[in-house]
Amino acid sequence: MKGLKPLVLLFLLLLLFVGGMLVFFWSAGTESRAGQPMKVGVFVYDMSDPFMATMIDSLNLLADDAATGSDRRFYFNVNDAKLSQTAQNRQIERCLALDYDVLCVNLVDRTSAAYVIDKAMEADVPVVFFNREPVEADMEKWERIYYVGTDAAMNGTMEGQIVVDTYQADPDAIDKNGDGAVQYIMIEGEFRHQDAVLRTKASVQTILEAGIRLEKLDGGIANWSREEATVLASGYFDRYGTQIELILCNNDDMALGVLDAVAEIGLDFSNVVGVNGNQECLAAINEQKMLGTVVIDAPAHAELIFDVTCALLDGSDPQQLISNMTDDRIVRAPMYTVTKTGTQ
Secondary structure, three states: OOOHHHHHHHHHHHHHHHHHHHHHHHHHHHHHHHOOOEEEEEEEOOOOOHHHHHHHHHHHHHHHHHHOOOOOOEEEEEEEOOOOHHHHHHHHHHHHHOOOOEEEEOOOOHHHHHHHHHHHHHHOOOEEEEOOOOOHHHHOOOOOEEEEEOOHHHHHHHHHHHHHHHHHHOHHHHOOOOOOEEEEEEEEOOOOOHHHHHHHHHHHHHHHHOOOEEEEEEEEEOOOOHHHHHHHHHHHHHHHHHHOOEEEEOOHHHHHHHHHHHHHHOOOOOOEEEEEOOHHHHHHHHOOOOOEEEEEOHHHHHHHHHHHHHHHHOOOOHHHHOOOOOOOOEEEOOEEEEEOOEEO
């Protein structure tokens, strides 16, 4: 028994040594992780979209400003899906495999949110969806899912109100032929896309509820594209000519496409309304070449995304820090209208 005591003592010393080494390596690993930049994957449906490009520029500026004079370092990896949900899924999978801390996702196809959520849940990485809102059932799948964006129906309501306000101030400015009805064209974003459907329905409903008669001459889908809208508008002007009194567009890029067609044909036509607040559209409104737009403040939108992301990186609850976040973990970006007569 006496011979066993030195062995027991040696064994205990070895345990203490190994345990001390384990603590050292765990602590060293923690310090090393703390010294690394916090990694955020940003996934955009299409960076050729001017609105999205402006928002991402603002997001990058916010990250740079936050890191200036601070120990906090951010690495925002922006991924362009180029309109492919398959490509976006691969980009997300890669960032999850590389242990990213937060995902900020602007879906190509909002019906694919469930796949993204499932992958994020497996990796326990929170997701901030933006600009394209997942369906309610997907938002309910996990408590670490957030959405930052505007209310698409309100976009449409405000777009319709631009027409209502103009008509009520001067009916002849809209009803050019004086027949008591407004003959209009509707140019939509995407087939069955939530924002396109809601903006289209709400804009028309707002005008009708104001007691203004509408007659739809035609309409088509331009996939949020300036070039496609130009082609559509050229065909409409060729077919209907001066019968067209108003053109409603689901976004500003398509509104610019209409203005391109107007310029190419050489028409005197400015009753075009859009959504987003594109700088080129704001200039056209100021020059009386366009009726108005609903401005979605891209920098303010980016700031909300950044605030939610930072809260998650800090381990905080965004619902406790973001004043206007709902119980459903949704925060709405601010909007306002700009028309020929000013800002509202």
